[in-house]
Amino acid sequence: MGIMDFISNFSETKELHHLSELKTRYYRTRYTKVKDMIIEYANHNDYIINNIDDIHGEIFVQTTKFHLIISIIQVNPLETAVDVKVQTYKIIGMYKPKNIILSLYSFLDKKLDFKGVGLHP
Numbered sequence: 001m002g003i004m005d006f007i008s009n010f011s012e013t014k015e016l017h018h019l020s021e022l023k024t025r026y027y028r029t030r031y032t033k034v035k036d037m038i039i040e041y042a043n044h045n046d047y048i049i050n051n052i053d054d055i056h057g058e059i060f061v062q063t064t065k066f067h068l069i070i071s072i073i074q075v076n077p078l079e080t081a082v083d084v085k086v087q088t089y090k091i092i093g094m095y096k097p098k099n100i101i102l103s104l105y106s107f108l109d110k111k112l113d114f115k116g117v118g119l120h121p
Contacts, residue, residue: 011097012085015121022098023118025082025105031057031074034082034112038070041107065089066100079115082108 017023027034035052042049042061047068051060061068066088073081084104086097108114 005098006095007092009088009090009093009097010086011093011101013083013101015118017118020117021102021105024120025108025117026075026115026119027080027082027108028078028113028115029080030077031072031080034072034080034108035059037108037111038072038082038104040111041104044107066096068100068104070104075120081120 011022013022013024015024035054038059039049039052041047042059047061047063049059050062051058053059057072057074059068059070059072061070066086069085071081071083071085073083075081082105084101086100088096090096
């Protein structure tokens with residue numbers, strides 16, 4: 001964690017991220033189950049779901065303070081990957097984007113069968 005992580009108002013997960021907690025998460029379940037859990041998470045936190053694109057596997061969620069783009073990829077019939085991009089609407093993020101991602105991942109880890117992080121580099 002450096003000063004740039006504190007200042008940045010944008011954060012995303014990816015397969016080869018330098019921070020292990022921001023690597024792609026994999027779950028032993030199907031696309032529809034992951035999508036349902038993300039919708040449940042958004043409704044639980046009173047976030048507005050602006051768009052669900054099943055063709056590209058993306059969900060766009062927005063609030064007055066930030067927005068999320070959540071990508072769901074069905075790797076095989078019983079393995080689904082989740083990546084998240086967050087951008088806050090403040091000049092300085094103060095770790096908020098990272099904390100939003102970790103909150104979503106924590107919710108999914110409790111509701112779904114967690115398989116691992118960064119499994120397909």
